[in-house]
Amino acid sequence: MLFTAVLAVVVTAGVIVAVILLRPGAPAPADDLQPPVPDAAPSAPGVSCGHSACREVGAMTVGGVPVVLLADEAGKQGSIRFGADTVFPLIINDLGVTLKGDSLRCVDGATPVCLVRGDVSGGSTGEVFVARGGIWRDTGKPYLSDAGTIALNDVTADGIADVIVVRHECPGAQSGSARCQAAPVLAEVYDVARGSVGCTRRYTAPSELRGWPDVRLSRADLRACP
Secondary structure, eight states, X not given: OHHHHHHHHHHHHHHHHHHHHHSTTOOOOGGGGXXXXXXXXXXXXXXXXXXXXXXXEEEEEETTEEEEEEEXXXXXXXXXXXXXXXXXXOGGGGGTOBOOTTOEEEEOSSBOEEEEEEEETTEEEEEEEEEETTEEEEOOOOEEETTSEEXXXXXXXXXXXXXXXXXXXXXXXXXXXXXHHTSOEEEEEEETTTEEEEEOOOBSSGGGSTTTTSOOOOGGGOBOOO
């Protein structure tokens, strides 16, 4: 009698276990609940726009290379990307620049050149990047204009764009002062490798320069800077 009772208990327990295991929606073993581990995604090149996410401000293609200007929401911190993975944080971030849709300008040629320019208090500032041997480099020198105009144009006719900086000619006066802002202006031209190559004559206002605000000059327009 005792054996029969024990056998009945064992059979009943087995049936209950079988029903639980076969029931739809029964919980799976703990190991099966772990989410699959995804394949590692390729890491994106480091892009810094201060403490905010970067957004695209401007884009061009020069020498077959896509160039993208990135900035934070306020346009105060930016980076420039050449191709897929060459990224430079901008030196002019530290000068109070404001980057906008027209801040990026590139010119193709024997040596492609790109300019990032933006407004600052009392004028504008720019930073220049040059590609030599297919490698882009920051020239490391910010250009400042107290008349609000920095442009690219091959003034020296050597197949490489030069930097044109329009400024007030006001010896003895502080840049940005009322006296200086009322002074005549001139354009100084910089070769991206050799530095200043000359200046134009003085003009009453920047708008008198040919092509302003995208100033167009020739070598014949230049003379020694005062």
